Amino acid sequence: MTDTPGLPFAGPVPKRPAGEITALDAGSPLLREPVVITGASELMSEVWRWTPDRLRELIGDEKLDATLPGPDGTFAYEPGRALASRPLPVARFFDDMADPDGPRWCLQQVAVRDRLPVLAERLDYPSCVPPELINAVNLWMAAPGTVTPLHYDDTHNLFAQVSGSKTFYLFPPENLEALYPGPLNTGAQHLSRVDLFQPDLERHPRTGSLAYRSATVQAGEALLLPAFWWHQVASHDVAVSVNFWWRAHVLDVLCPGFMRQLQSTAVQEDLGALAGTFELGGDDPVSGAAELLALLADIGESRAADALARSVLRTAERRAPADARAGALLARYPEPDPRLVSDTVAYLSEGAFSW
Structure with missing residues (x-):
């Protein structure tokens, strides 16, 4: 594998001091593009203490x-197949890292609040992130030379580099089709099938039109990574990182990846998962569905709105069989019709069933 991607370089991600990072609420212009935050200890204090020596002491x-x-x-991720893993004491991880010939372990996405109560009780949250929207805090530890393949996440991400350094290779959300995402309804739908360091342009010709950006995040810095930005991550040292994922408002993520995820949600008829991932309609999937349908209609996404409306109505038929209105709407509009969306919004607004 080469040291840099086999595509043109579009330039580095800009850096900004922590004092310029204000509240990251819905609609914030800071959520449009990645930025490296310097002096990130101004945003939170505790995680920077989780150095290798301190982690060895605590956990x-x-x-x-x-x-x-x-x-x-x-790391090669395959649909429907989890990475092989084994339980490893944290102290053993650092011991092996000190051995030049030792195994190159990685501890990925360890849920701090669920798995590590000793750390969770010390945890403080970034001052710029609405705490009620944070849905995961993860600890990451990686050996030098390890690479996480190209993918996107459907949540906003504040990635704090505690020790060591990592480089992120980045593409904007609109590059989705040129990065050949995995099949829908699989665990790989957010993963690119492109080998970024050795792209096969005969197999993936659209990739040849792209250029990547990069951000090397040093200890004491953080990367603000908006939802649906593609990223591949390389560790250069024994790296300890902590990231905060939080729900994005749909107005901030109306991009090809979100529309594709919406298509998957409609097929699986799992609006509850959608409502749990994005900030919309509070915690109530039904009111969230009504709000999202109205929004999609307003912005001209009629195909997505129609598919989602039909998914909602099919679910309503199952959840409220005594109420025949959902089935009647589907029968009335067998073909795509904007009236189906508006009538579904009206039906949902009556609160006729619970998700």
């Missing part, structure tokens, strides 16, 4: 799931 005996990359340092 050295904790056994966490550790994974090994392939020979080239890259």
